[in-house]
Amino acid sequence: MAVLEAAARILETRGLEALTTNAAAERAGVSIGSLYQYFPSKQALVAELARRQQAGLLAALERELQSRPPRSLADGVRRLARIAAQAQLERAALARALDQAEANQPADAELERTNRRIGALVADVLRQFAPTAAPVEVATRDVFAIVRGMTDAAGRAGEDDPAGLAARVTRAVLGLLGP
Amino acid sequence: MAVLEAAARILETRGLEALTTNAAAERAGVSIGSLYQYFPSKQALVAELARRQQAGLLAALERELQSRPPRSLADGVRRLARIAAQAQLERAALARALDQAEANQPADAELERTNRRIGALVADVLRQFAPTAAPVEVATRDVFAIVRGMTDAAGRAGEDDPAGLAARVTRAVLGLLGP
Amino acid sequence: MAVLEAAARILETRGLEALTTNAAAERAGVSIGSLYQYFPSKQALVAELARRQQAGLLAALERELQSRPPRSLADGVRRLARIAAQAQLERAALARALDQAEANQPADAELERTNRRIGALVADVLRQFAPTAAPVEVATRDVFAIVRGMTDAAGRAGEDDPAGLAARVTRAVLGLLGP
Amino acid sequence: MAVLEAAARILETRGLEALTTNAAAERAGVSIGSLYQYFPSKQALVAELARRQQAGLLAALERELQSRPPRSLADGVRRLARIAAQAQLERAALARALDQAEANQPADAELERTNRRIGALVADVLRQFAPTAAPVEVATRDVFAIVRGMTDAAGRAGEDDPAGLAARVTRAVLGLLGP
DNA sequence: GATGAATGAGAGTTCATTCAT
DNA sequence: GATGAATGAACTCTCATTCAT
Structure with a gap:
């Protein structure tokens, strides 16, 4: 899943504070709406x-x-x-x-x-x-x-x-x- | 310094996320303006x-x-x-x-x-x-x-x-x- | 029409705010795309x-x-x-x-x-x-x-x-x- | 209070749906942050x-x-x-x-x-x-x-x-x- | 026709920081 | 010095709607 990998890379390069749902979506080349179709919340994304x-x-x-x-x-x-x-x-x-x-x-x-x-x-x-x-x-x-x-x-x-x-x-x- | 002790207590009881500059000032019985006279930024406060x-x-x-x-x-x-x-x-x-x-x-x-x-x-x-x-x-x-x-x-x-x-x-x- | 009845039931049980096009489609067992083939907009659905x-x-x-x-x-x-x-x-x-x-x-x-x-x-x-x-x-x-x-x-x-x-x-x- | 009067005017001229916190703040000539200093939530504003x-x-x-x-x-x-x-x-x-x-x-x-x-x-x-x-x-x-x-x-x-x-x-x- | 993944504008809300008094 | 009202960028999340398959 592109979103997960994008989130991982943000976490990796810029830390927990830099991980926003918008940043993850953008980095994954996906709209924010799509991110929320895969993960019901930011917590769920991080938990996954x-x-x-x-x-x-x-x-x-x-x-x-x-x-x-x-x-x-x-x-x-x-x-x-x-x-x-x-x-x-x-x-x-x-x-x-x-x-x-x-x-x-x-x-x-x-x-x-x-x-x-x-x-x-x-x-x-x-x-x-x-x-x-x-x-x-x-x-x-x-x-x-x-x-x-x-x-x-x-x-x-x-x-x-x-x-x-x-x-x-x-x-x-x-x-x-x-x- | 009252502000430091207030910040410490917030950190202690409610964690890093609950520590806002306004909360620290209020708990210390001090205006937010004064807090910024003692500490130039939130980072500085936490670092201290x-x-x-x-x-x-x-x-x-x-x-x-x-x-x-x-x-x-x-x-x-x-x-x-x-x-x-x-x-x-x-x-x-x-x-x-x-x-x-x-x-x-x-x-x-x-x-x-x-x-x-x-x-x-x-x-x-x-x-x-x-x-x-x-x-x-x-x-x-x-x-x-x-x-x-x-x-x-x-x-x-x-x-x-x-x-x-x-x-x-x-x-x-x-x-x-x-x- | 299944969609209408589904919308009606949502309205009935959870009120106007809960009526979303996606919710109506899902409850009707129909895709959101199909809903929009029957009704050109949410307004039209509610009006009907x-x-x-x-x-x-x-x-x-x-x-x-x-x-x-x-x-x-x-x-x-x-x-x-x-x-x-x-x-x-x-x-x-x-x-x-x-x-x-x-x-x-x-x-x-x-x-x-x-x-x-x-x-x-x-x-x-x-x-x-x-x-x-x-x-x-x-x-x-x-x-x-x-x-x-x-x-x-x-x-x-x-x-x-x-x-x-x-x-x-x-x-x-x-x-x-x-x- | 300017915010209340602004909210009232929006309600009056464009209805409940058009009343957003941003719209009320803007119309009152006030920042969104200020609105939330007066009213803790949109609900509270409307209730008042x-x-x-x-x-x-x-x-x-x-x-x-x-x-x-x-x-x-x-x-x-x-x-x-x-x-x-x-x-x-x-x-x-x-x-x-x-x-x-x-x-x-x-x-x-x-x-x-x-x-x-x-x-x-x-x-x-x-x-x-x-x-x-x-x-x-x-x-x-x-x-x-x-x-x-x-x-x-x-x-x-x-x-x-x-x-x-x-x-x-x-x-x-x-x-x-x-x- | 039917599908449903994708979209993105826009909602409510927070909070570090500033500055006129 | 002290105050605290004011700021606004940024955040999480929703939902009507589209369109390639």
Whole structure:
């Protein structure tokens, strides 16, 4: 969908504040009326963008875990971190803008579900290998916070090496969960 | 300054979107004209708010380090993390709103300087104890990302125990830097 | 015509503001393109709706008068009032919405003609029995105003007894005309 | 207030549909921002217009009744009808547009109150002289419907003689209530 | 004929900022 | 200095209408 790609590019190049419905429509070479035929509101447009982003992440994570079940906590975390870092750095500015948008607007139901599935997937790995003192929900939340925080910062700083980033994220997460 | 406190309270209770110059002036019991005599623009007002927040953090960090120089990396990180967690959880919603605002507006020079001083202070501790493989700037950025990411998430989730949070942050940071 | 009935139902249940061409087409199970093949504009659609409504009223009035010519002013007014009250209360919300629409859009020629025939029919009864001081056109206009005003108000208030309403309308009209 | 008078004139000359906030502001020689400083919404603007109109009517009715209490039903109705006819014919198109607006938007509280006081005033006169079979509320509603219906129609037809109109309204109302 | 994606003028509303008093 | 009425560009969203298929 041209509108989605246009919106993504605006988010990417000029940030959340620059994303207006008119700008998205114009950039997509489409009238504002058409935009509203595809998306009932600006929120819906942004939510769909976020949902696709997260759906891509979820698919990548599932693919990784199904290809080869993690043999240890370190193995699992390392591989999940690599996927997440890759996803975030691919279109770093876009990913950050979407993170911000998610924090601002009440979660779309579909997006919510996708996010919960990602959370469950991570929680599963944690539960399997790391009988942490802290409840799994807290640990999962912390893991997400670390991944998101570090990848956002890396993206903002212009880093573009997912492998190096993933390695650092892995160390931090293992430290958090660690022995 | 009444205007700053008013703006802070709006940010805290109703978020970045609700902070309008008129709302801040009214809440401060001051005319909008006066607000613009103190601050040349809304950006400047928000930047000043962020600067004070960071100045407070900087002062607290300096006080901690000067009271007793860190004996080890673990000792240093643990104490810095506690300060940072405390600062962020004290007025969690405000801190998050400011983080978000900072991400959106081009950095104010004064604020930039304050942030750099905090960075330098942390970098000093790292340099002293952790001859990391990664350059110190990257390590510092990562440490900040972890602290900010985890405390924001904790704040959003309603956590209010700085000690527990600080302990988890410490584990993650030491993991990142660690052997 | 499915479109007309769909438009009528929207008018009835959700009022003039909710009647959009797209809504009418969708409700009729017809494409918006087809709607515009039947009716050149929204105005034309609404006018046709109003015309049918009035045509129904006209037919009922004619049937009543032809079945048994009025024996007196009171008899004539009473019977006409009953017909009018019945027509208006049958689909009260629809009738009111149409009244409102008529007031807003420049009169359609066909609708105008139908309305004039109703006027002539009433004027005939008046002329026959009531040599009023006022010119017949004024009297006719007043009679319509009373009937429409009272039935609209009754409909809005949720009345649904045409007989009682007709009795009151009759008293008012006879008072207007009477000695 | 310039905005109110501008809005009134638009209503008067071009009807409810032509009244847009931009049009009202422009005609008042005021920016759209200023309009919204006086009135928080278009609804509020229209409601205030209606409220003033009705407040004027209420004041006139009270003045009339207090100057000389009605001696009979006929006397009371005649005098109230004259006031109402005068008020409606003074700015007939405006009055009609406001009637229509009132029917479309949920009643403003203040306006509601004014209308209730007018209703109570009329109901008092009815109660005093006309122990009707019908409940007073129905009678009051009918009286209003007759007055409004006849005056609207008269205004639309270009009548401008309040005395003649009032005489006809009086006959109709007395017929309704009559012996 | 029928379809429905596309159009775009225009609606109501917000808010950072200015400037005469 | 302080005030706050005034500004207007910009925003989200609607809907009657068109026209290529």
